[in-house]
Amino acid sequence: MRLPTMSGNFLLAPIPESSDYFLNKDIKVAVLGSRSVGKSAMIVRFLTKRFIGDYEPNTGNLYSRLVHVEGDQIFLQIQDTPGSIQEQENFVQVLDSLNRCLKWADAFLLVYSITDYSSYQSIRPLYQHIQEVQPDSKIPVIIVGNKGDLIHARQVETNNGIQLANELGSVFLEISTSENYQGVCDVFQYLCKEVSKLHSSSNGERRRSSIIPRPKSPNMQELKRRFKQALSSKVKTPT
Numbered sequence: 354m355r356l357p358t359m360s361g362n363f364l365l366a367p368i369p370e371s372s373d374y375f376l377n378k379d380i381k382v383a384v385l386g387s388r389s390v391g392k393s394a395m396i397v398r399f400l401t402k403r404f405i406g407d408y409e410p411n412t413g414n415l416y417s418r419l420v421h422v423e424g425d426q427i428f429l430q431i432q433d434t435p436g437s438i439q440e441q442e443n444f445v446q447v448l449d450s451l452n453r454c455l456k457w458a459d460a461f462l463l464v465y466s467i468t469d470y471s472s473y474q475s476i477r478p479l480y481q482h483i484q485e486v487q488p489d490s491k492i493p494v495i496i497v498g499n500k501g502d503l504i505h506a507r508q509v510e511t512n513n514g515i516q517l518a519n520e521l522g523s524v525f526l527e528i529s530t531s532e533n534y535q536g537v538c539d540v541f542q543y544l545c546k547e548v549s550k551l552h553s554s555s556n557g558e559r560r561r562s563s564i565i566p567r568p569k570s571p572n573m574q575e576l577k578r579r580f581k582q583a584l585s586s587k588v589k590t591p592t
Protein backbone atom coordinates (compact mmCIF):
# COMPACT_ATOMS: atom_id res chain seq x y z
CA MET A 354 0.00 0.00 0.00
CA ARG A 355 1.44 3.35 -1.02
CA LEU A 356 0.88 6.39 1.10
CA PRO A 357 1.78 9.54 -0.81
CA THR A 358 3.50 12.36 1.00
CA MET A 359 2.13 15.73 0.01
CA SER A 360 3.71 19.11 -0.19
CA GLY A 361 0.25 20.68 -0.11
CA ASN A 362 1.16 22.75 -3.13
CA PHE A 363 1.56 20.78 -6.27
CA LEU A 364 2.08 23.50 -8.82
CA LEU A 365 5.79 22.97 -8.48
CA ALA A 366 7.29 24.27 -11.71
CA PRO A 367 6.99 27.94 -12.62
CA ILE A 368 4.29 28.73 -15.14
CA PRO A 369 5.68 31.01 -17.86
CA GLU A 370 4.05 34.36 -18.47
CA SER A 371 1.76 34.08 -21.46
CA SER A 372 3.00 36.07 -24.44
CA ASP A 373 2.07 36.57 -28.07
CA TYR A 374 4.52 33.84 -29.00
CA PHE A 375 2.41 31.28 -27.16
CA LEU A 376 -0.91 32.71 -28.25
CA ASN A 377 -3.05 29.71 -29.25
CA LYS A 378 -0.13 27.41 -28.47
CA ASP A 379 0.04 27.37 -24.70
CA ILE A 380 -2.05 24.49 -23.37
CA LYS A 381 -2.49 23.37 -19.78
CA VAL A 382 -3.88 19.94 -18.96
CA ALA A 383 -4.72 18.64 -15.47
CA VAL A 384 -4.73 14.88 -14.91
CA LEU A 385 -7.03 13.67 -12.14
CA GLY A 386 -8.19 10.35 -10.75
CA SER A 387 -7.96 8.01 -7.76
CA ARG A 388 -4.70 6.53 -6.53
CA SER A 389 -2.75 4.05 -8.65
CA VAL A 390 -4.92 4.35 -11.74
CA GLY A 391 -1.83 5.10 -13.84
CA LYS A 392 -1.82 8.89 -14.11
CA SER A 393 1.96 9.29 -13.81
CA ALA A 394 2.62 6.28 -16.04
CA MET A 395 0.35 7.75 -18.71
CA ILE A 396 2.00 11.19 -18.68
CA VAL A 397 5.50 9.74 -18.79
CA ARG A 398 4.47 7.33 -21.57
CA PHE A 399 3.16 10.24 -23.62
CA LEU A 400 6.25 12.39 -23.13
CA THR A 401 8.93 9.68 -23.44
CA LYS A 402 7.11 6.88 -25.33
CA ARG A 403 8.34 4.52 -22.60
CA PHE A 404 6.27 2.62 -20.09
CA ILE A 405 7.92 2.89 -16.73
CA GLY A 406 6.23 0.55 -14.28
CA ASP A 407 7.17 1.92 -10.89
CA TYR A 408 6.78 5.41 -9.59
CA GLU A 409 7.37 7.18 -6.36
CA PRO A 410 4.01 8.12 -4.89
CA ASN A 411 2.65 11.03 -6.83
CA THR A 412 3.14 14.35 -5.09
CA GLY A 413 1.95 16.34 -8.06
CA ASN A 414 4.54 17.06 -10.69
CA LEU A 415 4.17 19.63 -13.41
CA TYR A 416 5.58 18.52 -16.76
CA SER A 417 6.32 21.02 -19.54
CA ARG A 418 7.20 20.11 -23.08
CA LEU A 419 7.04 21.45 -26.62
CA VAL A 420 4.95 19.01 -28.66
CA HIS A 421 3.72 18.95 -32.25
CA VAL A 422 0.05 18.49 -32.94
CA GLU A 423 -1.12 18.59 -36.55
CA GLY A 424 1.81 20.74 -37.59
CA ASP A 425 1.39 23.20 -34.72
CA GLN A 426 4.06 23.63 -32.12
CA ILE A 427 2.43 23.63 -28.71
CA PHE A 428 3.88 24.45 -25.33
CA LEU A 429 2.11 21.79 -23.30
CA GLN A 430 2.01 21.74 -19.53
CA ILE A 431 0.63 18.68 -17.77
CA GLN A 432 -0.20 18.77 -14.08
CA ASP A 433 -0.20 15.38 -12.38
CA THR A 434 -2.31 15.38 -9.21
CA PRO A 435 -2.17 13.09 -6.18
CA GLY A 436 -4.69 10.27 -6.25
CA SER A 437 -5.48 10.15 -2.57
CA ILE A 438 -6.46 13.67 -1.68
CA GLN A 439 -9.14 12.71 0.86
CA GLU A 440 -6.62 10.67 2.82
CA GLN A 441 -4.28 13.58 3.39
CA GLU A 442 -3.85 14.98 6.87
CA ASN A 443 -3.55 18.50 5.45
CA PHE A 444 -6.72 17.98 3.42
CA VAL A 445 -7.82 21.64 3.37
CA GLN A 446 -4.44 22.81 2.10
CA VAL A 447 -4.40 20.07 -0.52
CA LEU A 448 -7.93 20.88 -1.66
CA ASP A 449 -6.90 24.50 -2.02
CA SER A 450 -4.02 23.42 -4.26
CA LEU A 451 -6.35 21.23 -6.25
CA ASN A 452 -8.81 24.07 -6.78
CA ARG A 453 -6.02 26.36 -7.97
CA CYS A 454 -4.98 23.65 -10.40
CA LEU A 455 -8.57 23.27 -11.64
CA LYS A 456 -8.81 27.01 -12.29
CA TRP A 457 -5.44 26.98 -14.05
CA ALA A 458 -6.20 24.16 -16.48
CA ASP A 459 -7.54 24.49 -20.04
CA ALA A 460 -8.53 20.84 -20.24
CA PHE A 461 -8.97 17.79 -18.03
CA LEU A 462 -8.01 14.17 -18.24
CA LEU A 463 -10.03 12.08 -15.78
CA VAL A 464 -8.54 8.62 -15.30
CA TYR A 465 -9.90 5.47 -13.70
CA SER A 466 -8.61 1.91 -13.80
CA ILE A 467 -10.82 -0.77 -15.35
CA THR A 468 -9.61 -3.05 -12.52
CA ASP A 469 -10.92 -0.76 -9.77
CA TYR A 470 -14.64 0.01 -9.63
CA SER A 471 -14.23 2.64 -6.91
CA SER A 472 -11.83 4.59 -9.14
CA TYR A 473 -14.60 4.63 -11.76
CA GLN A 474 -17.08 5.88 -9.15
CA SER A 475 -14.79 8.77 -8.28
CA ILE A 476 -15.03 10.24 -11.80
CA ARG A 477 -18.52 11.75 -11.51
CA PRO A 478 -17.80 13.74 -8.31
CA LEU A 479 -14.50 14.89 -9.79
CA TYR A 480 -16.30 16.07 -12.91
CA GLN A 481 -18.93 17.87 -10.82
CA HIS A 482 -16.21 19.56 -8.80
CA ILE A 483 -14.55 20.79 -12.00
CA GLN A 484 -17.88 22.22 -13.16
CA GLU A 485 -18.21 24.10 -9.88
CA VAL A 486 -14.72 25.56 -10.06
CA GLN A 487 -14.85 26.27 -13.81
CA PRO A 488 -18.52 26.72 -14.72
CA ASP A 489 -17.59 27.17 -18.41
CA SER A 490 -19.23 24.09 -19.91
CA LYS A 491 -17.03 24.27 -23.02
CA ILE A 492 -13.87 23.16 -21.24
CA PRO A 493 -12.62 19.92 -22.86
CA VAL A 494 -12.76 16.81 -20.68
CA ILE A 495 -11.81 13.28 -21.60
CA ILE A 496 -12.57 10.25 -19.43
CA VAL A 497 -10.07 7.43 -19.73
CA GLY A 498 -10.40 3.84 -18.56
CA ASN A 499 -6.79 2.75 -18.11
CA LYS A 500 -5.15 -0.69 -17.71
CA GLY A 501 -7.12 -2.13 -20.60
CA ASP A 502 -4.60 -4.98 -20.78
CA LEU A 503 -5.72 -6.41 -17.42
CA ILE A 504 -8.89 -8.00 -18.79
CA HIS A 505 -8.82 -10.87 -16.29
CA ALA A 506 -9.08 -8.35 -13.43
CA ARG A 507 -11.73 -6.19 -15.05
CA GLN A 508 -14.29 -4.60 -12.69
CA VAL A 509 -15.57 -1.86 -15.02
CA GLU A 510 -17.19 -2.73 -18.35
CA THR A 511 -16.41 -0.59 -21.39
CA ASN A 512 -20.11 0.28 -21.57
CA ASN A 513 -19.97 1.82 -18.09
CA GLY A 514 -17.32 4.23 -19.34
CA ILE A 515 -19.27 5.09 -22.48
CA GLN A 516 -22.49 5.66 -20.52
CA LEU A 517 -20.82 7.90 -17.97
CA ALA A 518 -19.12 9.98 -20.66
CA ASN A 519 -22.40 10.37 -22.57
CA GLU A 520 -24.16 11.43 -19.42
CA LEU A 521 -21.51 14.01 -18.53
CA GLY A 522 -21.14 15.18 -22.13
CA SER A 523 -17.49 14.26 -22.45
CA VAL A 524 -15.41 11.92 -24.60
CA PHE A 525 -14.37 8.44 -23.50
CA LEU A 526 -11.44 6.17 -24.37
CA GLU A 527 -10.36 2.84 -22.93
CA ILE A 528 -6.60 2.38 -23.20
CA SER A 529 -3.66 0.44 -21.91
CA THR A 530 -0.75 2.69 -21.02
CA SER A 531 1.55 -0.30 -20.75
CA GLU A 532 0.60 -1.95 -24.05
CA ASN A 533 -0.40 0.80 -26.42
CA TYR A 534 1.44 4.08 -26.88
CA GLN A 535 -0.94 5.23 -29.62
CA GLY A 536 -3.94 5.18 -27.25
CA VAL A 537 -2.10 7.45 -24.80
CA CYS A 538 -1.08 9.74 -27.62
CA ASP A 539 -4.69 9.97 -28.86
CA VAL A 540 -5.81 11.15 -25.43
CA PHE A 541 -3.41 14.10 -25.25
CA GLN A 542 -3.77 14.94 -28.93
CA TYR A 543 -7.55 15.10 -28.55
CA LEU A 544 -7.25 17.55 -25.65
CA CYS A 545 -4.67 19.70 -27.45
CA LYS A 546 -6.84 19.91 -30.57
CA GLU A 547 -9.97 20.80 -28.59
CA VAL A 548 -8.19 23.53 -26.62
CA SER A 549 -6.57 24.88 -29.80
CA LYS A 550 -9.99 25.11 -31.43
CA LEU A 551 -11.40 26.97 -28.43
CA HIS A 552 -8.42 29.33 -28.26
CA SER A 553 -8.58 30.19 -31.95
CA SER A 554 -12.31 30.84 -31.88
CA SER A 555 -12.01 33.12 -28.83
CA ASN A 556 -9.04 34.98 -30.37
CA GLY A 557 -11.06 35.35 -33.55
CA GLU A 558 -13.85 36.93 -31.51
CA ARG A 559 -11.34 39.30 -29.93
CA ARG A 560 -9.87 40.23 -33.33
CA ARG A 561 -13.31 40.78 -34.83
CA SER A 562 -14.39 42.99 -31.97
CA SER A 563 -11.21 45.06 -32.22
CA ILE A 564 -11.75 45.86 -35.92
CA ILE A 565 -15.40 46.81 -35.55
CA PRO A 566 -15.31 50.65 -35.34
CA ARG A 567 -16.64 52.03 -32.12
CA PRO A 568 -19.96 53.82 -32.90
CA LYS A 569 -19.59 57.58 -32.67
CA SER A 570 -21.51 59.25 -29.97
CA PRO A 571 -24.29 61.39 -31.54
CA ASN A 572 -23.56 64.07 -28.96
CA MET A 573 -19.94 64.31 -30.08
CA GLN A 574 -21.01 64.65 -33.71
CA GLU A 575 -23.48 67.30 -32.78
CA LEU A 576 -20.78 69.15 -30.82
CA LYS A 577 -18.36 68.95 -33.76
CA ARG A 578 -21.04 70.26 -36.11
CA ARG A 579 -21.72 73.20 -33.82
CA PHE A 580 -18.02 73.86 -33.38
CA LYS A 581 -17.53 73.94 -37.17
CA GLN A 582 -20.55 76.22 -37.54
CA ALA A 583 -19.19 78.58 -34.94
CA LEU A 584 -15.76 78.65 -36.65
CA SER A 585 -17.24 79.28 -40.11
CA SER A 586 -19.47 82.06 -38.77
CA LYS A 587 -16.31 83.68 -37.37
CA VAL A 588 -14.63 83.45 -40.78
CA LYS A 589 -17.68 84.93 -42.45
CA THR A 590 -17.73 88.00 -40.29
CA PRO A 591 -19.15 90.88 -42.27
CA THR A 592 -16.55 93.23 -43.70
Ligand SMILES: Nc1nc2c(ncn2[C@@H]2O[C@H](COP(=O)(O)OP(=O)(O)OP(=O)(O)O)[C@@H](O)[C@H]2O)c(=O)[nH]1
Nearest residue numbers: 388389390391392393394406411436500529530531
Ligand atom coordinates in the same frame (compact mmCIF):
# COMPACT_ATOMS: atom_id res chain seq x y z
N1 LIG B 1 -0.97 -3.47 -16.29
C1 LIG B 1 -0.92 -2.14 -16.31
N2 LIG B 1 -0.41 -1.46 -15.27
C2 LIG B 1 -0.40 -0.11 -15.33
C3 LIG B 1 -0.91 0.60 -16.44
N3 LIG B 1 -0.76 1.91 -16.19
C4 LIG B 1 -0.18 2.02 -14.99
N4 LIG B 1 0.04 0.80 -14.45
C5 LIG B 1 0.62 0.48 -13.14
O1 LIG B 1 -0.23 1.00 -12.14
C6 LIG B 1 0.52 1.41 -11.00
C7 LIG B 1 0.16 2.82 -10.63
O2 LIG B 1 0.62 3.70 -11.64
P1 LIG B 1 0.92 5.24 -11.35
O3 LIG B 1 1.23 5.86 -12.64
O4 LIG B 1 1.90 5.39 -10.25
O5 LIG B 1 -0.51 5.68 -10.83
P2 LIG B 1 -1.00 7.13 -10.30
O6 LIG B 1 -2.41 7.28 -10.74
O7 LIG B 1 -0.05 8.20 -10.70
O8 LIG B 1 -0.97 6.87 -8.73
P3 LIG B 1 -0.92 7.92 -7.46
O9 LIG B 1 0.52 8.26 -7.24
O10 LIG B 1 -1.46 7.08 -6.33
O11 LIG B 1 -1.78 9.10 -7.75
C8 LIG B 1 1.99 1.23 -11.38
O12 LIG B 1 2.43 0.03 -10.83
C9 LIG B 1 1.96 1.15 -12.90
O13 LIG B 1 3.00 0.34 -13.39
C10 LIG B 1 -1.45 -0.15 -17.53
O14 LIG B 1 -1.94 0.36 -18.54
N5 LIG B 1 -1.45 -1.51 -17.40
